[in-house]
Amino acid sequence: MKNRRIIDSWNKIEPDSTADERMLSAILARNHSGKSERKKVYHMNKTLKRLAPIAACFVVVVAIVGVFGNNAGWFGGKTLVSDLGDSGTLNFYKADSVGGAASFSWNADWGDHIDRDLTADKSKVLFGELNATGYATFRSTDNALVHFEGKTGETKIILSATDTPVTDTVVKGNEEVSEINGIPVKAGYFVTDANSKDIKNIICFADFDVPGATIYVERGGAESDSEVLCDEIGGVVEQLTKSPPDITQITAD
Numbered sequence: 001m002k003n004r005r006i007i008d009s010w011n012k013i014e015p016d017s018t019a020d021e022r023m024l025s026a027i028l029a030r031n032h033s034g035k036s037e038r039k040k041v042y043h044m045n046k047t048l049k050r051l052a053p054i055a056a057c058f059v060v061v062v063a064i065v066g067v068f069g070n071n072a073g074w075f076g077g078k079t080l081v082s083d084l085g086d087s088g089t090l091n092f093y094k095a096d097s098v099g100g101a102a103s104f105s106w107n108a109d110w111g112d113h114i115d116r117d118l119t120a121d122k123s124k125v126l127f128g129e130l131n132a133t134g135y136a137t138f139r140s141t142d143n144a145l146v147h148f149e150g151k152t153g154e155t156k157i158i159l160s161a162t163d164t165p166v167t168d169t170v171v172k173g174n175e176e177v178s179e180i181n182g183i184p185v186k187a188g189y190f191v192t193d194a195n196s197k198d199i200k201n202i203i204c205f206a207d208f209d210v211p212g213a214t215i216y217v218e219r220g221g222a223e224s225d226s227e228v229l230c231d232e233i234g235g236v237v238e239q240l241t242k243s244p245p246d247i248t249q250i251t252a253d
Contacts, residue, residue, distance in 0.1 A: 080189055080204070080226055082234030087242065088180040090234045092204055095188040110139035110146065114252045118148060122250045128243050130236065132157055138252035145247045155236050158216040161247060162209070181241040183208055187233070191223055204229045206237050210244035 080092035118126070118136040126132070126148070134150015134157070148159040177184045187206035194200050200223040207216040217236050219229045 080230045082230045084180060084234050084238045087238045088178060090180055090185060090187050090206065090230070090237060091176070091178045092187045092189045092206075092230050093176060095190045110141055112140040113146070114138040114140055114143070116252070118150065125249050126159075126245045126247070127152065127157075128239065130157075130239055140252075143252040145250055145252075152236060153232065154219060154221075155232055156216075156218040157236070158218075159245060159247070160214055162212055162214060164214075180208075180237055183210065183241040183244075185237055185241070187237075189226065189230070199223075202226050202229065204233050206233055208237070208241065210240070211246070213245060213247050215240055215245070 078094060082090040082092070084090060115135065115137050118132070118134055122136075123132050126145075130152040132150050132152040134148055136145060137147040138144060139146050144161070146161050146164060148157070150157055177186045179185070185206050185208040187204070189202055189204045192201045192203075201220060202223040202225075203218060203220045204226070205216065205218040207214065209215075217233055217240075219233045221229050
């Protein structure tokens with residue numbers, strides 16, 4: 001309709017030059033262009049309205065994939081889990097590197113160090129039903145326990161008095177913690193390169209503080225047994241956090 005009015009008005013003017021014809025064509029083209037743009041905007045708005053619910057669903061799917069994919073190891077960061085029931089859930093986060101052997105520094109103010117095997121009676125006082133065996137170090141100034149390194153089953157246990165280095169193991173990676181029986185526990189694992197038989201080994205570990213001491217536990221084995229290894233460490237951590245060792249209860253005497 002608008003185009004018709006423009007043409008009628010133009011005819012009344014009786015253009016007599018090619019310039020006027022070009023001007024009329026330009027006006028009509030401009031009018032048509034405006035309609036086309038409005039149609040484009042209208043169709044775009046309709047398309048966006050249709051896509052909005054799809055986009056929202058996509059965001060939800062991405063979030064779910066992110067959570068479950070990480071735990072499943074799709075992105076190289078699988079989290080191993082040991083469910084300890086009412087005691088809590090122990091999460092083992094993948095570490096970038098781990099290495100070194102257990103060690104601690106002797107303080108000259110402690111006097112001489114007294115080294116001996118931990119007796120069964122003292123082990124029971126310290127570790128309860130864990131039946132741990134190992135080597136204990138006491139200081140001669142007051143016969144107090146400073147350091148213990150041993151095993152319960154196949155799980156290594158290292159215990160040191162507070163402010164005494166437990167181990168020179170260096171862990172680089174996720175430092176999130178789990179709470180087991182109300183005690184913060186940092187746990188992780190490290191996977192070695194494949195050996196000549198194309199077998200990878202895994203080292204699972206955890207460390208935490210109890211009154212007067214720091215405890216480190218470690219269990220190694222084939223990567224294919226990772227769930228079993230983590231559960232074994234989880235059981236040890238559960239007992240040690242439920243009944244924390246009291247290093248003041250035993251001496252070198």
